[in-house]
Amino acid sequence: MTPKLDRIILFPIKSLDGVEVESAMILPSGALKHDREFAIVDAGQKIVNAKRTAKIQQLRSTFNLDTQTISIGVQSAAPVTFDLTADQDAFAAWLSNYFGFAVHLSRNTTTGFPDDLDSPGPTIISTASLETVSQWYPGTNAAEMRRRFRSNLELSGVPAFWEDQLFGIAGVGKEFTIGDIKFHGINPCQRCIVPTRDSNTATPTQKFQKIFLQHRAASLPDSVNRDRFNHFYRLAVNTQIPASEAGKTLNLQEFCRVNE
Structure with a gap:
């Protein structure tokens, strides 16, 4: 054998789709590096993941690790693209609207969110x-x-x-x-x-x-x-x-x- x-x-955002790399x-x-580097968290700093809500599994996303951008949509709907640095507020607003409660991105470049x-x-x-x-x-x-x-x-x-x-x-x-x-x-x-x-x-x-x-x-x-x-x-x-x-x-x- x-x-x-x-x-x-790699899964750049915890609970969202992965990216195959070489x-x-x-x-x-x-x-x-880049695995679970970001997490979606609520106002109480609790992680929003697929264990907490099945809705997250209905999101489809693709990442560009070089440009740090994400294209995201609900199942087959047309995706929207966000820059994970410059567009964090807009991305948080999009996610908050989808989940029905306020969320934002948290980032940990040391350990990620395992x-x-x-x-x-x-x-x-x-x-x-x-x-x-x-x-x-x-x-x-x-x-x-x-x-x-x-x-x-x-x-x-x-x-x-x-x-x-x-x-x-x-x-x-x-x-x-x-x-x-x-x-x-x-x-x-x-x-x-x-x-x-x-x-x-x-x-x-x-x-x-x-x-x-x-x-x-x-x-x-x-x-x-x-x-x-x-x-x-x-x-x-x-x-x-x-x-x-x-x-x-x-x-x-x-x-x-x-x-x-």
């Missing part, structure tokens, strides 16, 4: 895992599961759930590399309500979590420590990247190697 980095996906720089925090504050590194999954999970839900495909589970890094050349070997015992990071960048695999990523909904319409998939739990438990590789699963609604791997790797660039087609 030759696990290879096949996709890098490379990504490592920040001192271990996060990827779900797991203890493991702000990129989440990792294999293409085969997405393909296998899609088979549990007739009418879906790997692309749909990619949008639902929103992992940053995707590995090809390995079987489904190969990434489960990238974490070990609790409290000890499993060491591996992608290219020349060192990673510590921390734990299997606990999932929320977001993957249970259609990524375009936000319509719930009936019995999504029940079906997932049954299949995930049955398909867990024998080599994986089942004690790391207090439940089986977990997919992909949370990571940390040591500060020594800051400033390095992660590139597509680089190989993943596990330190035994």
Whole structure:
């Protein structure tokens, strides 16, 4: 097997659509530059994300990372373009009108806004895992599961759930590399309500979590420590990247190697 980095996906604004890139720089925090760099927050500084409101999943957006602009619309409606620096007030007004309450953009160029504050590194999954999970839900495909589970890094050349070997015992990071960048695999990523909904319409998939739990438990590789699963609604791997790797660039087609 030759696990290879096949996709890098950044999510410049938390909970909005991702951007596929060919490379990504490592920040001192271990996060990827531009990933979850912005978040939509309300007047009380609470993050507005897809866990909080399914309406956010009905927004379609594209980003230009070079110009720091976003084009955004509701599903198939004609998009509107905003500069994320010069047009923040106008963008906030557009979003506030859509959500029905006041929001604005918050920015964090150090760590971004990760779900797991203890493991702000990129989440990792294999293409085969997405393909296998899609088979549990007739009418879906790997692309749909990619949008639902929103992992940053995707590995090809390995079987489904190969990434489960990238974490070990609790409290000890499993060491591996992608290219020349060192990673510590921390734990299997606990999932929320977001993957249970259609990524375009936000319509719930009936019995999504029940079906997932049954299949995930049955398909867990024998080599994986089942004690790391207090439940089986977990997919992909949370990571940390040591500060020594800051400033390095992660590139597509680089190989993943596990330190035994």
